[in-house]
Amino acid sequence: MKMFEKPLTRGLAVLAVAGVLAGVCLWGIFGFLRSSVPTVDFSKTAGPVNLRVQTVAALGFGPHPTWVSYLVKDPAGAWVHSTIWQLPADRQINVTVEEYDSGGALRNNLWGGITGTLDSQAAINGQSTAVVDPSAGNGIAHTFNVPDLGLNVPLYGISSKAKNPCSAAPCSTSSDHNTITFSFHTPPGAGNYRWQCFIPCGLSYLYGNGGPMGAIGFMSGFLKVVPA
Numbered sequence: 001m002k003m004f005e006k007p008l009t010r011g012l013a014v015l016a017v018a019g020v021l022a023g024v025c026l027w028g029i030f031g032f033l034r035s036s037v038p039t040v041d042f043s044k045t046a047g048p049v050n051l052r053v054q055t056v057a058a059l060g061f062g063p064h065p066t067w068v069s070y071l072v073k074d075p076a077g078a079w080v081h082s083t084i085w086q087l088p089a090d091r092q093i094n095v096t097v098e099e100y101d102s103g104g105a106l107r108n109n110l111w112g113g114i115t116g117t118l119d120s121q122a123a124i125n126g127q128s129t130a131v132v133d134p135s136a137g138n139g140i141a142h143t144f145n146v147p148d149l150g151l152n153v154p155l156y157g158i159s160s161k162a163k164n165p166c167s168a169a170p171c172s173t174s175s176d177h178n179t180i181t182f183s184f185h186t187p188p189g190a191g192n193y194r195w196q197c198f199i200p201c202g203l204s205y206l207y208g209n210g211g212p213m214g215a216i217g218f219m220s221g222f223l224k225v226v227p228a
């Protein structure tokens, strides 16, 4: 190996490799820090909490602009890329989901049924229903599930041929969307309740379960229930 004949050359090569490795490590660490998800606090609200969220086909910014995601509107009215929502205990939460993604069939039709809401129903564009047939119409784009609260709400998708889809979040209601509303009651005690989407919507990942499906801030998060 003529290239590493001289000790100085060899030393420089080792330094260069070490430098690249250190760079890769720092890039990974800062990438992780950048992606930390903020908590959006709704616990100071008096009376029922009106929670407005949206599901989008592509976030459009940050390290993963192509990923599907949830966003939430903070109490000041700004859309925030967060799935960690702090809620008061023992309180009615009125949820409005603006759903901007296209839908499809479910791998398990069980997730088409609505459970855990106040009347075991949800309204899709104003029409109350207890079940969304995944093989009818546009199918289901995402679900909102809080397993510990028995909550399952399928989110009816927009047409894959929609003429005015939203391409980057936060989406405006002038883009094609469905509005899904439902209410639930938070438990009387404090606790962290994990929630997630049960549709394997991480396209281009193995079985759809990677990427945004495995990342807090995209298709899963926490309800941080705190004493009111």
Ligand SMILES: [Cu+2]
Residues within 6 Å of the ligand: 068, 141, 142, 143, 197, 198, 199, 200, 201, 219
């Ligand atoms: Cu999803």
